[in-house]
Amino acid sequence: MSASSATRHRPALPLSLRSFFNGARLVVLVTLLAIAWATTQVGLLRGNLINGGGWALVQQFFAAALRPELSADFLRLTLESTLVTFAYAICGLALSLVIGLAGGLLSSEVWWLSHRRTSGSKLGAPWLAVRGGLAVPRAIHEVIWGLFLVKILGLDPLVAILALGIPFGAITAKVFSEILDETPRDALRGLLNGGVPAGQALLYGLLPRAFPNLLSYSFYRLECAIRSATVLGVIGAGGLGYQVLLSLQSLRYGEMWTLIAALIALSGATDWLSARVRQVLGAPTRLEVNLAPGCDAQAAALARATPSSRTLLGLLVVGAALVPLSLLYIRPDFGRLFSPRTQMLFGQMVREMFPPDLSAENMASLLQLSLQTLAMSIFAIAVAGAFGIVLAQPAARRAMGARWPYWLARGSLLFLRAIPAPVWALLFLFVMFPGPLPGALAIAVHNLGILGRLIAEAVENVDQRPMRVLRHGGTPPAHAFLYSTLPMTIPQSLAYIFYRWEVCARETVIVGFVGAGGLGRLLTEQLSSFDYPGLLSTLIALFVLTFVVDVLSAAARRPIR
């Protein structure tokens, strides 16, 4: 295969545009073809896309921004909803960290190696079992977890906590295991060689060194949890997402703007807090998706990390205190987990689901919708990536130049990502016919907000020296930027874009829920028709699709690394 020969010939030089294109020409070509295919698939070139009748509503919507609903009652409702969303995020995050820590340890190489005292690469069946077991919950979006759990547990806040905690836990476990495996093992090895039992050796020799990175990633997950809790609200869990949906359904735009302001405040405050914490921890990058094991940047990040134990302790105490407070606020009924009714309903659902609907007719429609969903995700990430790279440049913090482009770009990105994708989809549906395009655009816009900021951080962290050399040599600023900063940030940006593609593929489901195309719309129809065998086969199709996207994304990132 040409991909493997490309890897073999890869020069062991630092990244540069040349080596990138030499190693990744195939990836670029395939990507461009995929984008072209996706564009035709989502129907961008077909007629009947724009429903011109809806512009009046869009005007009303934006005009209402000037007169948000500010009555005392509504402000109180907004505050309560904000707290509910925050509390869901905290509880879900806490659960995901418990799962993540346990799963992360058990799926890390270092855990099994230190328990076996072998230096070989044979990790054995248990390691594989844990890894494989975690892949399933990860592939299923929080919203689908929610829709299924509500059928078993009934209407209870517990549903939202589990729906958020389980998939997030599996994702966290994967990243935690990577962090643990990439943490320097000298201390651990010393302890093990000194005869310390493996458990204690890990506790004293490895965990403390990995801790700043683990904590830093946990705070990044808090940002994700807030967004996810909002989306779960949209499907009925309550909080800000629910209220936004109600106001949108009644076309009360004034209320919507008040709620959007609350979403932006909550999202902005969390992002800021998370960034501050990570700065203190010495790991300023939100997530380092594309680092080779033992990579320099990781080691450098660890070396920079000299947070005082008091800071860490403070963070932990505050974080730990928030969990019981949140639980008190939303009062989940944990008794439901083990109640006979739950067991009965679970058994009933499983019986109704099997066997899945594997009729030829259904398989054909699943294949077609899977391709449509794939196209939606590719189109969405292509739009989000292209605009993300453009918006990220002004959004990166710089010492020189005017301040307003920075704030404008940051503000726009925050606005775009604070509004959940299903709500964007409903707004697009004002002026577009139902179908894959409004859904793909909704995912694109929401992810643009997230991706833009990730890329801006990559731009901030880039080596400034080549830029300075060019500038001192008399190169105009625009040229210097074009030939130094931009090419140097492109590999990292592309890595983020491919990583985010996986997320987009999963998110196509949630815009389908509001009627915007793909497997998600089929899933919605099946849910409302109580067609369980059909649901199971759609879920399997989604799982396969997610798996394919994960593999492709990883394959595309490899030559960029």
Place this chain on the structure above:
Amino acid sequence: MFRSQQKTRLALALCISAAVAACAAPPPAAAPASQPAAPAPTKPFVISAIPDQDPEKLNRLYGKLAEYLKAELGVEVVYKPVTDYTAVVNAFKTGDVDMAWFGGLTGVQARLQVDGAQAIIQRDIDEKFRSVFIANVATGIQPFEDISGLMGLKGRTFTFGSESSTSGRLMPQFFMRQAGLSLSDLKGEPGFSGSHDKTIKLVEAGSYDAGALNAQVWEARVKSGEVDTSKVIVIWRTPPYYDYHWIVRPDVEQNFGAGFIGRVKQAFLALDQANPTHKEILDLFGAQKFIETKNENYVDIEAIGREIGKIK
């Protein structure tokens, strides 16, 4: 220096275990907090309804009804608002809701999932319920008498209400099919607005050329002046069919005593236009009175549901 570093490490390790403990602890700790809320004998009678109208209208309507039922039945009655049609069926199935106000289709779906559930009460208007097709005046679509007039929607944009709505989706789609109009004859895909109120607003604003909804909601909104009839008009009224009704779970008699279902029926049947409090509830429901109904009334709806694929 070395010692202090070791101390830091130790502190870190302790932090981790503290964090794990803190995260793991809440479940058992929180359980007692929620227990006093649900002692078995005083369990409230929970009612819900498909969210077919503006949420704040539903809250007013069912708030009043819950008060009335509480006084009549002598048990705590709670109205539980739910976000979409499917969620009401779910909540009824799991038993979180004891009695619910369903449409024809959701009612059949609910009874198919809960053995022994009974349709007990409906409004006088529900045994001869109708949908209206409405159109934006600017489109020039004229009102018509015969079902074949639906073919005039060819090449127009069109929105239904909720996907699971009987009067806003199932029956309109059934009549369109009878008229020979396929969904692919419309311009673009049909929309699903989510509720009857939103269908009116979208057609009035011109976002869609035409739409279909519950005739009673339409008449109520026209009467209260919430619709601009210079912008949106009725083009066709469908033939009558059975629609909305209350369905009760079979296990309520175990929880609230034998004969409870009979008492619930009596409470509804006793609602009288002459009584001002009763009149308010009846007006909010858009009914003169409530009447009895039975499961067999919805056989046709079930057949149409299967035909269109909403019932498997």
